[in-house]
Amino acid sequence: MKIHKLITKTEELADLCSRLAKAEFVAVDTEFMRENTYWPELCLVQIADQNEAAAIDPLAQGLDMTPLLDLLTNNEDVLKIFHAGGQDVEIIYNLTGKTPHPIFDTQIAMMAISQSEQIGYANLVESWLGLTIDKGARFTDWSRRPLTDRQIEYAIGDVTHLAKIFPRMLKRLIKTGRGEWLDIEMESLADPENYRNDPSRAWRKIRAPSRNPQVLGRLKAIAGWRELEAQDKDIPRGRIMRDETLADLASNPPAKQAELSKVRGLSQAWSENEIGKRLMRTLRDAEPLPHDEMPAKTPRGAPLGKEGALVADLLKLLLKIRAREIDVAARLLTRSDELEALAAGVRNLPVLNGWRFEMFGRDALELVEGRLAFAVTDGKLQMTHIDDTADSMAETE
Template sequence: MIIHPLITKTEELSALCERLAKSDFVTVDTEFMRENTYWPELCLVQIANTEEAAAVDPKADGLDLSPLLDLLTDNEDVLKVFHAGGQDVEIIYNFTGRTPHPIFDTQIAMMAISQSEQIGYSNLVESWQGLTIDKGARFTDWSRRPLTERQIEYAIGDVTHLAKIFPKILKRLMKTGRGQWLDQEMEKLADPANYRNDPTEAWKRIKAAGRNAAMLGRLKAIAEWREIEAQGKNIPRGRIARDETLADLASHPPKQQSDLAKVRGLSQGWKDNDIGKRLMNTIAKSSPLTDDEMPPRAPRGAPLGKEGSLVADLLKLLLKIRAREIDVAARLLARSEDLELLAAGVRKNLPILEGWRYEVFGHDALDLVEGKLAFAVVDGKLKMTRVEDAEEVPVTE
């Protein structure tokens, strides 16, 4: 494989992307920093196919990333392969408003051919290639220039190894016939809605007790305010105020600005500075959530009550058994919250009762809830048996 020197010129990047556009797939990775900024700071992009690989320096003076971004987001003929690519996709979306498509994530794919829930990249390489990755540059400051040869070599390794591993994973998927299981998961990863940063929706990520419309209305208002403040200053939202502080402010709104000095998580300066004034104005202008805005009541726990949690535990046990039997990650088959909803009597809009998940697991899960399946120990292993198939054991006096 040809490893190119660090690309810093638009002409070099255009030529590389023109060649890569003829590939069936490219492997992609990014290096970024986000500890001190709201928006991730893109520091390096690595890309490869089976013949060549390169690292691209987005911080190089005069470099136009358009050829690379167009290849990733506009070319439907080239499959874009990532490993745990959620944050990489987010960065590309921030630049373009588009996401890479078609897309393939090897971490997700491993869930369909092994019991690995979230296999790390170094473990992936060791598993498929028997190589140990040097992690010395893992926690480097990628924003500093110049980059060392060791840093560039480490970064490019992320895509050169992946270019060799991906065809093997694809072959295994084809052999097991589980490729279609991943279609929905990959489309989710590529869905732009996952990466849109709408400040008006920020409150939904904050845990707050209760369903009081006025309290939630305040939470919505101040969460939106925090996002806008953080974006304007390009600092992490937690530097403005932590989630717990926002929840506290929404539940116990201060009557006047001087009261902000008593709020845990805010400094004394908030009692008379401009940001404190803007926060107080936001709280004052907030309004209760409408009925349409209120979060839906979770049916969890009803109508089975305490018995429902026992049924859910049995379903989770069934999930472990099935995942082990077919060598697949349990999380790919079902989420815990879906099992709890099934135990509570919910039958509509559950992924485990649709498509391939129903065939592989959901059908048996439903039978277990309805008393058609039972647990048994066979040859020292826990297995499931159908109640109607079991022989009736006579009762002796």
């Protein structure tokens, strides 16, 4: 494989992307910094097909990234391969307003062919290629220039290994017949709505303190305000205010600015500074949350009672058994909160649709409805369908 150490010129990048545009797939990775900023700072992009690989320096003076961004977001003929690519996709969306498509994530794919829940990149490489990744450059400051040869070699390795792993992984997926399972997962990963930064929706990511429309209205208002403050200052939102503090303010808003000094998580300065004034203004202007924006009533997180909790535990046991039987990550089939909702009577759930229903949901529903039981035979745990047992008894009679 031909390795281009570091591309810093637009013409070089355009030539590379022209060649890669003819490939069946490209492996992509990014290095970025976001510890001290609201927006992640893209510091390096690595890309490879089966013939060549390169690192691209987006911080290079005069470099136009358009050829690369066009390849990733506008070329539907080239499959884009990532590993745990959510943050990489977010960065590309922030730059272009589009997401890479079509897309394939090897971490998600591993869940369909093994019981690995969220396999890390180093473990992926070791399991498929038998190589040990040098983690020495993992926590480097990618914004510093010049980059060392070791940094560039480490970074390019992320995509050269991925370009070797993907064809092998694809063969296994084809053999198992589970490739179609991943279509929905990959489309979800590429959905631009997952990355659209809308301050008016920021409150939905915070644990709601109640279902009171006035409380939720204040939560929505100050969560949106925090996003705008953080964007304006380009600092992480948590440096403006932590989620817990937001929830406290929504539930117990102070009557005047001087009382902000008593709020957990805020300093004395908030009681008299300009940001404190803006916060108080936001709280005063907050409207009750409209009825059509109220979160749906679901049993998620609600007490199930002793019987319901027991059913949820049985469902989790069934999930472990089924995941082991078909060698798939339990997380790909469903999650604990969904099982608790099922135990509590909810039926409009992903696990009761499509391939998930065929692989697990049907048995889960039968367990909840009393048509599936566990039994121990010869020291091994087995599942017994009640209808089948009744039919067998009728035949013996």
